[in-house]
Amino acid sequence: MKQYLLRPTSLHIFVVTTDCNGDCIYCQAKSHQSGGGKYMTEKIAKNAVDIAISSPCQSMAFEFQGGEPLMNFDIIRYIVDYSSSISDKDISYNIVSNLTLLNDEILEYITAHNITISTSLDGPAEVHNNNRTFLHSNHGMYSVVNNKLNSLLEKNIHVGAIQTTTRFSLNKYRDIIDEYMMHNMNSIFIRPLTPLGMAADRWNEIGYTPEEFCSFYKKCIEYIISINKDGHFLSEGHARIFLRKILLQYAENYMDLRSPCGGGLGQLAYYSDGNIYTCD
Known part of the structure; x- marks a missing residue:
């Protein structure tokens, strides 16, 4: 159950920029609110890779975050090329992106280097557009994200998606899960809001009580079970992690739910300005 405590740091997160083209209502960064974000340079990227590679761990994961990391794709390319x-x-690479800046050049590169993608999909258009809009406009991201997501799935590129729950989501659990089924995804990660950044500032508008989230989560699980009974397969991330620990005595190496947590021991985060933190 605790064997991960004896392993070296395996997850290395590179915050390649704090800039973003989005204006999500629960954003933790808020970099665009203060006049633009920072961009990681090649010098900082090289130093960060050198430190990450010094871990005695043979199998490692490099994750690229932002802001919107595709706004500094040249540095992502540099880190992949340099580290390899x-x-x-054995290094796996993953980009956490809103997908809106994905183009043919980037797609060709990530395909050639087996880079996986993680994105946010909060639900159907009504829900996603309420939560996630483009910066300096009221236009929701859903139509662009939907097209990019379909393009990735058609090319058999692995895409993981997480859902973030706002107050607007609470009565739309069926629609949210149906959206994932429509994309033929076999997993959904139902995530509560973290009261940081914009979410903290707007908590009275978009937040909820723990009891309200638990009620929403229970409805989601019951609906997922009914879908699986009909012959489909859809797992929920938190349930999978908890049940494997409870029933199989297996502690999945998910940093947030490790005990003690994975900060510092399991992961390090290299910020765009060169500072290093215990987690993202």
């Missing part, structure tokens, strides 16, 4: 040229370690 100086090390024979």
Whole structure:
């Protein structure tokens, strides 16, 4: 159950920029509110990779975050190329993106280097557009994200998606889960709001009580079970992690739910300005 405590740091997060083209109502960063974000340079990226590679762990995960990391894709490319040229370690690469800046050039590169993608899909258009809009406009991101997501799935590129629950989501649990089924996804991660950044500032508008979230989560689980009984397969992330621990005595290496948590021990985060933190 605790074998991960004896393993070296395996997850290395590179915050390649704090800039973003989005204006999500629960954003933790708020970099655009203060006059633009920071961008990681090649020098900082090289130093960060050198430190990450020094971990004695043979299998490692490099994750690119933002802001919107595709706004600094040149540095992502540099980190992938540099790390693969100086090390024979087994490194997996993942980009956490809103997908809106994905183009053919980026798509070709991530396909050639087996880079996976993680994105946010809060539900159907009504829900996603309420939560996630483009910066300096009221236009929701759903139509662009939907098209990009379909393009990735058609090319058999692995895409993971997480859902973030706002007050607007609470009565739309069926619609949210149906959206994931429409994309033929076999997992959904139902995530509560974190009271940081914009979410903290707007909590009275978009937040809820723990009891309200638990009621929403229970409805989601019951609906997912009914879908699975009909012959489909859809798992929920938190349930999978908890049940594997309860029933199988297996502690999945998910940093937020490790005990003690994975900060510092399991992961490090390299910020765009060169500072290093215990987690993202």
